Amino acid sequence: MESTPKPPKPTTIEEYLERLDPEPRAQLVRIRSLVKELVPTAEETISYGMPTLTYGGRALVYFTASKKHLSFYPSSWALDAFRDRLAGWTTTAHAVQFTLDNPLPDDLIADLVRAHVRDIDAGRQ
Structure with missing residues (x-):
């Protein structure tokens, strides 16, 4: 039995979306637009x-969709800085996971992005 070949991996954000x-596309488009407005x-x-959106030659944020949730990766430092505001979502060392029923609010995304921009500007590694 032949299997259907997997499509090639996307090479642009547009292809991914x-x-x-x-x-889920609408949620990721919202994040992409907000980050590009901020930076x-x-x-x-x-x-x-x-x-991935990069800034200053470094990854600023990643964002993905999977079957059960979406993920936003601002940086572990940004997540640590706003840990108290992330209580309603699952977090990993580098990401916050959210669902269509419980999306990340724009103000939280903006604060996470601004925090990571400050870290990049300060040369934090």
């Missing part, structure tokens, strides 16, 4: 198979 169902010089790429 096109493969998603409308609801107009952010550049788009795919890194580690994930949509």
Whole structure:
């Protein structure tokens, strides 16, 4: 029995988003737009198979969709700085996971992004 070949991995954020169902796509488009509004010089790429926005030559944020949740990766430092505000979501060392029923609010995303920009500007490694 022949299996259907997997489509090639996306090489742009647009290709990644096109493969998603409308609801998760809308959430990731919202995040992408908000980050680009906050950091107009952010550049788009795919890194580690994930949509990535870079700033100052470094990854600023990643964002992904999986079957059961979406993930936003601002940086472990940003997550630590706002740990108290992340209580309603599952977090890992580098990401906050959320669902369509419990999305991340714009103000929290903005604060996480601003914190990571400050860290990058300060040369934090």
